[in-house]
Amino acid sequence: MYPNWLAQRVKMTPKRKALTFGQHSWTFQQLFDEAMNLAGSLKTVGIDNGNRVAILSPSNPSLIVTIHACWQLGCEVVLLNERLSDGELDYQINDAQPTLLLVDKDYQARVANHPSVTLDELAEKASSKFEIEDEWPIDRTMSIMYTSGTTGNPKGVRQTVRNHTTNATASAFNMGIQSNDVWLCTMPVFHISGLSIFIRSVLYGMEVKLYSKFDLVKVVDDLVDGQVTRMSVVSVMLERILRELEERDAKVSPCLLTMLVGGGPVPSNYLERAISRGIPILQTYGMTETASQTATLAPEDAVRKLGSSGKPLYLSFIRIDQASKPFEEGEICIRGGHVTPGYIGSHTTTASQVKGWLHTGDIGYFDEEGYLFVVDRRSDLIISGGENIYPAEVESAILQHPQIREAGVCGMSDEKWGQVPVAFIVSDEDMTLASLQAFLQAKLAPYKMPKALYQVNAMPRNASNKLLRRELRAWLISKSSK
Amino acid sequence: MYPNWLAQRVKMTPKRKALTFGQHSWTFQQLFDEAMNLAGSLKTVGIDNGNRVAILSPSNPSLIVTIHACWQLGCEVVLLNERLSDGELDYQINDAQPTLLLVDKDYQARVANHPSVTLDELAEKASSKFEIEDEWPIDRTMSIMYTSGTTGNPKGVRQTVRNHTTNATASAFNMGIQSNDVWLCTMPVFHISGLSIFIRSVLYGMEVKLYSKFDLVKVVDDLVDGQVTRMSVVSVMLERILRELEERDAKVSPCLLTMLVGGGPVPSNYLERAISRGIPILQTYGMTETASQTATLAPEDAVRKLGSSGKPLYLSFIRIDQASKPFEEGEICIRGGHVTPGYIGSHTTTASQVKGWLHTGDIGYFDEEGYLFVVDRRSDLIISGGENIYPAEVESAILQHPQIREAGVCGMSDEKWGQVPVAFIVSDEDMTLASLQAFLQAKLAPYKMPKALYQVNAMPRNASNKLLRRELRAWLISKSSK
Numbered sequence: 001m002y003p004n005w006l007a008q009r010v011k012m013t014p015k016r017k018a019l020t021f022g023q024h025s026w027t028f029q030q031l032f033d034e035a036m037n038l039a040g041s042l043k044t045v046g047i048d049n050g051n052r053v054a055i056l057s058p059s060n061p062s063l064i065v066t067i068h069a070c071w072q073l074g075c076e077v078v079l080l081n082e083r084l085s086d087g088e089l090d091y092q093i094n095d096a097q098p099t100l101l102l103v104d105k106d107y108q109a110r111v112a113n114h115p116s117v118t119l120d121e122l123a124e125k126a127s128s129k130f131e132i133e134d135e136w137p138i139d140r141t142m143s144i145m146y147t148s149g150t151t152g153n154p155k156g157v158r159q160t161v162r163n164h165t166t167n168a169t170a171s172a173f174n175m176g177i178q179s180n181d182v183w184l185c186t187m188p189v190f191h192i193s194g195l196s197i198f199i200r201s202v203l204y205g206m207e208v209k210l211y212s213k214f215d216l217v218k219v220v221d222d223l224v225d226g227q228v229t230r231m232s233v234v235s236v237m238l239e240r241i242l243r244e245l246e247e248r249d250a251k252v253s254p255c256l257l258t259m260l261v262g263g264g265p266v267p268s269n270y271l272e273r274a275i276s277r278g279i280p281i282l283q284t285y286g287m288t289e290t291a292s293q294t295a296t297l298a299p300e301d302a303v304r305k306l307g308s309s310g311k312p313l314y315l316s317f318i319r320i321d322q323a324s325k326p327f328e329e330g331e332i333c334i335r336g337g338h339v340t341p342g343y344i345g346s347h348t349t350t351a352s353q354v355k356g357w358l359h360t361g362d363i364g365y366f367d368e369e370g371y372l373f374v375v376d377r378r379s380d381l382i383i384s385g386g387e388n389i390y391p392a393e394v395e396s397a398i399l400q401h402p403q404i405r406e407a408g409v410c411g412m413s414d415e416k417w418g419q420v421p422v423a424f425i426v427s428d429e430d431m432t433l434a435s436l437q438a439f440l441q442a443k444l445a446p447y448k449m450p451k452a453l454y455q456v457n458a459m460p461r462n463a464s465n466k467l468l469r470r471e472l473r474a475w476l477i478s479k480s481s482k
Numbered sequence: 483m484y485p486n487w488l489a490q491r492v493k494m495t496p497k498r499k500a501l502t503f504g505q506h507s508w509t510f511q512q513l514f515d516e517a518m519n520l521a522g523s524l525k526t527v528g529i530d531n532g533n534r535v536a537i538l539s540p541s542n543p544s545l546i547v548t549i550h551a552c553w554q555l556g557c558e559v560v561l562l563n564e565r566l567s568d569g570e571l572d573y574q575i576n577d578a579q580p581t582l583l584l585v586d587k588d589y590q591a592r593v594a595n596h597p598s599v600t601l602d603e604l605a606e607k608a609s610s611k612f613e614i615e616d617e618w619p620i621d622r623t624m625s626i627m628y629t630s631g632t633t634g635n636p637k638g639v640r641q642t643v644r645n646h647t648t649n650a651t652a653s654a655f656n657m658g659i660q661s662n663d664v665w666l667c668t669m670p671v672f673h674i675s676g677l678s679i680f681i682r683s684v685l686y687g688m689e690v691k692l693y694s695k696f697d698l699v700k701v702v703d704d705l706v707d708g709q710v711t712r713m714s715v716v717s718v719m720l721e722r723i724l725r726e727l728e729e730r731d732a733k734v735s736p737c738l739l740t741m742l743v744g745g746g747p748v749p750s751n752y753l754e755r756a757i758s759r760g761i762p763i764l765q766t767y768g769m770t771e772t773a774s775q776t777a778t779l780a781p782e783d784a785v786r787k788l789g790s791s792g793k794p795l796y797l798s799f800i801r802i803d804q805a806s807k808p809f810e811e812g813e814i815c816i817r818g819g820h821v822t823p824g825y826i827g828s829h830t831t832t833a834s835q836v837k838g839w840l841h842t843g844d845i846g847y848f849d850e851e852g853y854l855f856v857v858d859r860r861s862d863l864i865i866s867g868g869e870n871i872y873p874a875e876v877e878s879a880i881l882q883h884p885q886i887r888e889a890g891v892c893g894m895s896d897e898k899w900g901q902v903p904v905a906f907i908v909s910d911e912d913m914t915l916a917s918l919q920a921f922l923q924a925k926l927a928p929y930k931m932p933k934a935l936y937q938v939n940a941m942p943r944n945a946s947n948k949l950l951r952r953e954l955r956a957w958l959i960s961k962s963s964k
Contacts, residue, residue: 177658
């Protein structure tokens with residue numbers, strides 16, 4: 001059992017600030033009161049303990065209140081990514097089979113195939129009474145987020161009370177907690193990088209300053225003025241922050257204690273520029289299946305261990321499969337209370353662990369001092385602006401085109417996004433990039449859309465006919481160097 | 483399962499300082515290496531995973547290494563209080579039936595009835611190899627400390643992995659963790675107030691500055707010079723620190739973030755004086771059975787909520803038995819992962835919890851804002867300089883005297899120690915305090931020795947013949963006011 005997160009926090013520090021958004025702020029008491037009121041409305045529309053509620057909303061205070069409302073009522077939430085295509089949303093909703101689908105009114109047309117209730121409609125319902133739980137079962141699923149894999153079929157990852165609290169605790173043992181902490185959140189709340197900030201907030205009693213979108217000027221103002229002490233970013237955001245600081249010829253305030261950089265590798269010139277702007281960078285490695293961070297590099301090692309994702313956190317074990325000594329590469333496997341117990345829907349029976357270990361599919365090694373280096377992302381994963389793109393998923397969408405016989409997708413370096421996806425196809429007819437994009441419009445989120453198209457005679461395959469995406473990458477590199 | 487505390491810490495931050503004692507310092511790697519070496523020596527003398535090792539030692543680095551050595555080998559430790567009388571030690575060793583009794587060589591004569599090995603002898607043994615455990619079962623007993631109760635028979639309280647880690651986590655969520663934290667430890671390590679500091683150290687990666695005894699001048703030097711950021715004290719130590727600061731006309735350094743004051747109530751004039759000396763006081767309530775803190779008052783509330791022990795920590799629930807509203811007094815009951823699962827030896831079958839709640843025997847209430855006030859300590863508990871004295875235990879020792887027919891013990895206010903025990907007896911012969919003390923010498927620790935003796939005709943008793951110790955206290959007060 002574990003204490004009911006928000007209810008326990010309210011007992012301790014009801015008057016402390018929980019959330020700031022624009023000109024508005026909420027104390028933990030106010031957040032709790034709004035969540036309880038909305039939970040009562042959910043009860044009125046027939047939702048109860050143990051139900052599953054899917055939510056499609058921008059990252060705003062209403063989403064935070066809604067998530068807490070579901071949790072107070074004892075429901076699990078499926079967090080839908082607003083950037084997905086209508087077809088992708090349709091797939092996830094069909095797979096999750098939620099008791100209720102809640103949507104921001106601006107998004108209702110996008111899920112027209114499914115019965116839904118808008119957040120505005122819900123807010124107008126009378127609030128029914130219900131019994132609040134003081135404690136939650138440690139293995140209760142709290143959140144579900146979809147992530148793709150080698151198969152191309154997204155899987156709904158369960159994140160339990162144990163997963164989230166283990167992660168928040170290990171993160172605190174690593175980064176520390178200060179009484180004046182304010183975490184700047186520009187990460188989407190439907191991603192684990194965003195949601196984990198709000199769980200830390202409630203466990204630590206910490207304020208979150210939330211932006212719906214990454215607002216460069218305001219964010220840099222906050223960093224320079226000392227308004228925030230912690231922030232999570234992906235590489236592309238870090239680079240924009242650096243450029244803005246350089247243009248202003250400014251440094252961040254010494255109040256900023258940690259800037260966590262996740263979602264893929266960080267170019268070394270970013271690190272050097274960050275250090276010269278006073279930014280305490282913590283490179284980190286984590287994923288949806290580990291409820292965020294699982295390894296983190298400390299600022300004091302940032303330069304000495306350039307390119308490393310650091311040491312496993314205190315409540316996390318990492319091993320390299322079949323490696324027996326330092327520098328030997330292999331699959332990164334993870335163990336600990338933060339690792340998901342499994343999936344929902346069509347992947348309910350897919351095992352998430354082998355003998356207690358999550359096999360990530362990522363390739364890495366430890367150096368002689370035990371620092372982790374991630375060499376290659378799982379399943380040829382493309383990371384574009386912090387979003388994961390699985391080639392298999394894009395290929396499977398392309399192959400629905402009647403004239404395309406074979407498809408291969410890989411990542412191409414991109415100055416702004418780190419990587420972008422590009423497509424290779426085998427087709428009897430000539431295809432243009434524009435026509436392919438038009439075909440994929442309803443099937444793929446814009447960030448997954450191929451940004452270049454190459455028509456080839458045959459795909460590179462190995463003896464067992466498996467597509468060799470690394471050959472595609474090699475072709476790209478040889479093309480660009482010509 | 484939970485990571486092996488010290489082994490996991492060494493993987494993360496091997497070079498960080500773990501312990502300072504006088505001119506000597508140990509990194510986590512050095513502490514681990516010494517512990518592993520000693521664990522190998524324990525293995526050589528036949529000790530193995532699952533065994534119980536009792537330790538009688540002053541609070542010094544050798545004790546810390548020995549405790550970690552036992553834990554690395556998978557043993558539980560019984561921590562014996564060096565201040566106990568020989569008879570009390572004899573009782574506890576008989577009750578605990580340890581596989582091995584380890585003693586500081588200066589103390590060996592005090593446990594002559596029992597086979598023992600000195601720490602020096604152990605250190606000379608060759609070190610055998612053994613398999614280290616990466617993870618520990620969450621319900622493994624790590625430490626056992628004896629505490630008395632209403633019956634007069636001390637009970638060996640089990641403190642598990644879950645108990646200690648829950649406590650350290652909840653404490654971090656309450657007080658925070660800074661990367662430069664150094665905890666000044668002058669509390670005995672065989673008390674939970676001392677041991678808990680060393681567990682936090684390993685979980686957080688924090689340095690402990692240890693003194694074997696409370697060295698006033700050095701402690702105040704540390705506090706003024708900014709050498710330490712955290713400290714735990716009892717009232718009597720706080721008062722001496724305050725007097726020393728006042729004599730020096732000094733304030734503590736702003737580096738000091740928290741001074742935890744536990745082990746009984748803190749007089750209000752101490753609080754006011756502490757504030758004027760820059761000391762951020764956190765009043766706290768806890769006990770051996772809760773692996774230290776269970777409620778803590780924040781500095782910002784110190785004056786406004788004078789006399790309160792604060793709010794329950796995040797991983798702790800507290801309720802007042804049979805109370806239905808604020809200010810209603812009743813027995814304080816505690817629930818959470820930090821509450822002991824039970825006792826060893828003759829109390830193995832004594833339940834520590836009723837339906838998941840520890841009934842403390844202490845009387846208290848919550849005010850309208852949820853702040854806990856402890857009104858009266860369990861079983862007329864006397865707290866003298868932070869040490870618990872149970873009247874029943876002292877009475878039972880007195881009653882072994884052939885000429886004494888009845889005995890009653892209660893606490894008397896004392897400027898230095900907070901309280902001291904005094905005895906009331908019914909006897910046909912005239913007795914002197916000196917002769918009583920001589921009789922009790924081998925039976926009771928010096929701090930438990932009655933400091934005054936009153937011979938009476940009859941003990942105050944209720945209808946069911948139960949001794950009314952509060953009547954004894956009333957007699958004392960009426961005597962002193964005359």
